Amino acid sequence: MLIDANEVDAGKTVDADLCIIGSGAAGLTMAQAFLREGVSVLVLEGGGLVADASSHALYLSIRNLGRDYPQLYASRLRYFGGTTNHWGGHCVPLRGINFERLPWSPYTGWPFSLADLQPYYRRAEDLLGLDRASVDPETVASLLGERLFPFDKTCLQTQVSRYHAVRFGERFRADMERSENVTVMLNANAVSIDSHQDGSRVEGISVKTLEGSAFSVRAKAYVLAAGGIENPRLLLASRSVHREGLGNANDIVGRFFMEHIWYPSGEIVPADPGHLMKLYTEEIPTGEIAYRAHLVLPEEVVKKAQIPDFRCEIAADRILPHGEAVRSARLLRDSVENGEWPDHLGTHVLNIIRDPGAVVSAMSGGHLKGYRLLNNVEQAPNPQSRIALSDEKDVLGVPIATIDWRLSDVDERGIRFAHQCIAREVGRSGIGRMLVDLPDNEAEILPGANGDYHHIGTTRMHDNPRLGVVDKDCKVHGLANLFVAGSSVFPTGGFANPTFTIVALAIRLGDHIKMLLEAEG
Amino acid sequence: MISRRLLLRWLPALGGLLLIPAAGEPLTAREGALPRIVRVMRCPSRSAAVVGAAYLQLVPAEAARDVLEQRICSALSESAGLGLHMTDTELEQVFRRQIQADFAADNVVSIRGWILSRTEARFYAFIALA
Numbered sequence: 001m002l003i004d005a006n007e008v009d010a011g012k013t014v015d016a017d018l019c020i021i022g023s024g025a026a027g028l029t030m031a032q033a034f035l036r037e038g039v040s041v042l043v044l045e046g047g048g049l050v051a052d053a054s055s056h057a058l059y060l061s062i063r064n065l066g067r068d069y070p071q072l073y074a075s076r077l078r079y080f081g082g083t084t085n086h087w088g089g090h091c092v093p094l095r096g097i098n099f100e101r102l103p104w105s106p107y108t109g110w111p112f113s114l115a116d117l118q119p120y121y122r123r124a125e126d127l128l129g130l131d132r133a134s135v136d137p138e139t140v141a142s143l144l145g146e147r148l149f150p151f152d153k154t155c156l157q158t159q160v161s162r163y164h165a166v167r168f169g170e171r172f173r174a175d176m177e178r179s180e181n182v183t184v185m186l187n188a189n190a191v192s193i194d195s196h197q198d199g200s201r202v203e204g205i206s207v208k209t210l211e212g213s214a215f216s217v218r219a220k221a222y223v224l225a226a227g228g229i230e231n232p233r234l235l236l237a238s239r240s241v242h243r244e245g246l247g248n249a250n251d252i253v254g255r256f257f258m259e260h261i262w263y264p265s266g267e268i269v270p271a272d273p274g275h276l277m278k279l280y281t282e283e284i285p286t287g288e289i290a291y292r293a294h295l296v297l298p299e300e301v302v303k304k305a306q307i308p309d310f311r312c313e314i315a316a317d318r319i320l321p322h323g324e325a326v327r328s329a330r331l332l333r334d335s336v337e338n339g340e341w342p343d344h345l346g347t348h349v350l351n352i353i354r355d356p357g358a359v360v361s362a363m364s365g366g367h368l369k370g371y372r373l374l375n376n377v378e379q380a381p382n383p384q385s386r387i388a389l390s391d392e393k394d395v396l397g398v399p400i401a402t403i404d405w406r407l408s409d410v411d412e413r414g415i416r417f418a419h420q421c422i423a424r425e426v427g428r429s430g431i432g433r434m435l436v437d438l439p440d441n442e443a444e445i446l447p448g449a450n451g452d453y454h455h456i457g458t459t460r461m462h463d464n465p466r467l468g469v470v471d472k473d474c475k476v477h478g479l480a481n482l483f484v485a486g487s488s489v490f491p492t493g494g495f496a497n498p499t500f501t502i503v504a505l506a507i508r509l510g511d512h513i514k515m516l517l518e519a520e521g
Numbered sequence: 522m523i524s525r526r527l528l529l530r531w532l533p534a535l536g537g538l539l540l541i542p543a544a545g546e547p548l549t550a551r552e553g554a555l556p557r558i559v560r561v562m563r564c565p566s567r568s569a570a571v572v573g574a575a576y577l578q579l580v581p582a583e584a585a586r587d588v589l590e591q592r593i594c595s596a597l598s599e600s601a602g603l604g605l606h607m608t609d610t611e612l613e614q615v616f617r618r619q620i621q622a623d624f625a626a627d628n629v630v631s632i633r634g635w636i637l638s639r640t641e642a643r644f645y646a647f648i649a650l651a
Contacts, residue, residue: 420627423636428624430617435634 005188012215016042021190022225024082026485026506028168033510044188047079066404075453081169089165090497097299098494104306107381111472120504135160146279156425163290193238201480225485228455232387233401247469247476254387258379259451266373270432273368281316307414308378311495317370325355326362407445459488555590561609573649576642589647
């Protein structure tokens with residue numbers, strides 16, 4: 001069922017078997033996994049059913065101490081369904097190399113392999129309606145009647161992603177409303193995680209509403225699924241017993257903040273501008289899902305070059321004809337669409353007759369000038385890149401988060417190397433030539449690089465508590481019943497957009513907690 | 522100094538270099554190999570000259586036609602099998618193979634960020650010095 005926290009009596013303790021903080025991709029995937037199970041689940045969502053300025057304002061208070069992070073305020077959403085409410089639907093798994101401990105890159109390595117996560121990726125495909133559709137480039141190209149770049153696969157590969165923008169709030173709302181064992185509590189802001197005096201387990205969650213009510217939640221197990229910034233923030237802010245914050249005995253919480261570095265640079269000038277490689281430049285729908293191809297370096301090449309993982313998206317750079325004929329054609333088209341009779345119809349028709357070629361070209365999207373490379377690459381783990389707390393507090397009394405996003409030399413080296421690989425293959429295969437448009441000035445690392453609004457690594461997974469916040473089961477080290485879900489547990493982020501992996505890991509964590517709760521009786 | 526933007530204007534014209542159909546004309550013994558390749562490739566001379574001039578700014582030691590001809594023909598002979606009695610079609614194929622081989626071997630040059638095969642960059646420079 002769905003309830004409003006403002007209807008809960010102040011001072012009351014709400015009981016459940018499992019409490020999940022957050023209703024985004026991770027939180028609702030877990031809640032979905034517990035439907036019709038003999039376990040009572042309470043999902044705490046800070047926002048309401050729709051976006052609300054006063055709730056979202058709590059996200060705006062973050063302080064940026066590091067490199068510029070444009071539009072951080074827009075990178076996450078604070079209402080039922082969380083950031084999936086503007087998710088692009090890009091579904092792609094991590095690659096095998098992303099799980100490996102790479103000797104040249106400190107702090108890399110997951111406590112399990114891609115093969116271990118594969119069964120959960122399969123279930124994530126089912127949950128996201130991907131129907132286990134093939135992502136083999138040749139198969140997809142054949143299905144869609146599109147061409148692939150003829151690159152040597154040992155140097156440069158095509159990687160195909162599936163797209164299905166599931167809005168978790170919309171998709172699962174009816175299930176939640178009908179459920180007898182899963183309750184979603186809206187407008188319920190978790191303000192601290194309260195541990196037992198001996199510090200070994202969580203005893204409850206303190207909850208506040210923006211309208212001023214306060215109460216607590218008590219459960220057997222707790223899952224923190226509030227995103228890559230809020231997860232460490234809440235752990236750090238929960239200091240009633242552990243003065244350094246929960247799970248932070250080794251000063252790891254909030255460190256290793258990573259993004260997928262978004263850095264547009266490079267352009268391919270095609271020898272054959274007459275043919276657009278559409279599978280690379282746009283999402284091509286078929287049925288419920290869409291496909292789009294990207295360029296990636298083979299894993300062996302990444303290893304040999306000792307760089308972070310690399311992918312680039314490709315955008316068509318078109319020249320759109322303009323002039324009187326095109327303006328007139330657009331005006332007539334708009335008039336027809338709006339059901340209006342245009343003024344000066346005769347003049348517009350004459351304009352079009354004078355230059356029909358420009359009109360045809362403009363209406364078909366112009367002609368291809370080149371392909372721009374939108375690089376979307378892995379950031380190497382960096383303990384200096386971090387989320388921390390400021391001395392200021394928000395309206396709920398929770399310390400405001402600070403972000404200090406830092407890149408390192410190896411990130412830039414990776415992009416430079418990848419561009420050289422692409423340029424070589426573009427030339428060797430006869431596709432055209434490439435401009436490597438990287439700054440010569442190395443004083444600033446990737447000036448103008450943006451994030452992709454993927455907040456990764458801030459409660460990283462590692463079997464050693466000195467190197468990670470959670471263990472391989474996503475349990476916070478040193479606390480018996482607190483778990484973390486979401487991209488904050490990724491020790492490395494690869495180039496893959498994180499939601500697909502977030503969902504797979506949440507399914508895996510759901511299985512684990514079910515087993516624990518069953519064992520507990 | 523030739524800017525990146527200026528090269529962006531000229532390089533698309535050279536992109537067509539790779540698509541020009543073979544002429545298939547017989548060999549004329551009096552011609553040197555490189556002037557023949559220039560003729561066979563029908564490369565837009567103005568575009569080539571701009572890019573070639575940029576290469577020569579980068580490698581001034583090669584700013585002489587005989588030096589460029591010697592280096593290009595030497596590369597073509599060594600790896601692509603340049604022969605005296607080749608038809609234009611064969612000559613064009615040899616030249617294209619050499620460009621591909623340059624890219625495969627990372628024998629490339631960056632001219633204001635544009636990554637070109639060493640042989641084609643010299644070829645444009647040869648045209649620039651015409």
